[in-house]
Ligand code: NAI
């Protein structure tokens with residue numbers, strides 16, 4: 001029996017609904033396969049938890065999580081708790097302490113989903129964005145001075161280290177090198193940001209020397225964003241710093257069908273710490289409690305988790321079943337259908353059963 005342990009952190013709003021379906025799909029798959037067992041532990045860490053305890057997770061939260069094989073997270077953030085509190089109180093500490101320095105975000109059009117880009121199909125939209133997840137523009141270095149006066153000011157510094165830059169680039173080059181296209185696009189802005197971005201570009205060229213078969217293009221982030229819309233078919237692997245990757249991947253999510261679909265994986269490639277799998281979307285207070293959130297992103301995350309465990313056969317069955325259901329048009333309201341979150345999850349389970 002292959003055994004895995006997963007820490008479940010559904011979080012806030014629709015996070016709870018979509019993780020419930022993701023877990024159901026995982027459970028069904030384990031039952032069907034018979035050779036894999038997953039043990040879950042549920043944590044109620046969230047904004048609700050914050051309102052009761054004054055923190056997003058207990059002080060020893062990271063210590064509690066560190067021995068799990070992975071973390072499966074819904075979304076955190078809710079009106080009443082400032083977003084920087086929920087983010088810096090839970091998500092960012094997990095990403096950083098567990099050295100989840102790789103954020104994988106596939107930009108892949110699933111079967112059955114219509115891209116908002118005219119005349120683009122599954123063959124045109126199929127690439128991966130690797131976002132640096134531990135440093136860059138999202139650093140806590142800086143400060144605020146003279147608040148409340150005419151001289152009010154704020155400074156936030158970007159942090160680009162050789163260590164952090166090389167390891168994310170190596171991961172991206174490795175990924176590109178394993179594929180058939182062997183094409184890497186690196187996001188930059190070395191014309192406007194004249195210290196960190198030329199540094200980034202320099203390491204792109206340096207690491208590229210270890211991957212002579214990979215063709216590389218270094219593109220300014222503003223132009224690159226427009227190319228996501230005008231020529232998405234050219235991309236294979238795209239690597240970006242933390243902020244650029246964050247923004248690019250929301251655009252990536254939009255061109256493959258929207259927030260209800262986009263998954264992400266925060267990976268510690270060395271597997272020294274657990275990796276974390278979470279939909280790109282947030283807690284969606286506007287539809288929370290209505291039972292209509294699209295669980296596609298959460299289910300896709302579960303399949304990425306299986307890939308990370310080395311269970312690629314099972315992951316493929318899950319993705320195949322998911323796409324069959326989407327193709328049949330049994331979809332949630334964000335995709336123009338009438339299915340509830342729960343009905344959609346059920347349909348995916350039903351499809352998987354038909355494949356065993
Ligand atoms: P959001 O992703 O929660 O919602 C944006 C829009 O997309 C809303 O109209 C929502 O209804 C829709 N949407 C999102 N996921 C959907 C799904 N699965 N099915 C159907 N429709 C879906 O982003 P927003 O409104 O900016 O943030 C809401 C809260 O979530 C904030 O507190 C924010 O800080 C937090 N957040 C948390 C994230 C995380 O935990 N990783 C990521 C993004 C936001």
Ligand code: MG
Pocket residue numbers: 246247250
């Ligand atoms: Mg984002």
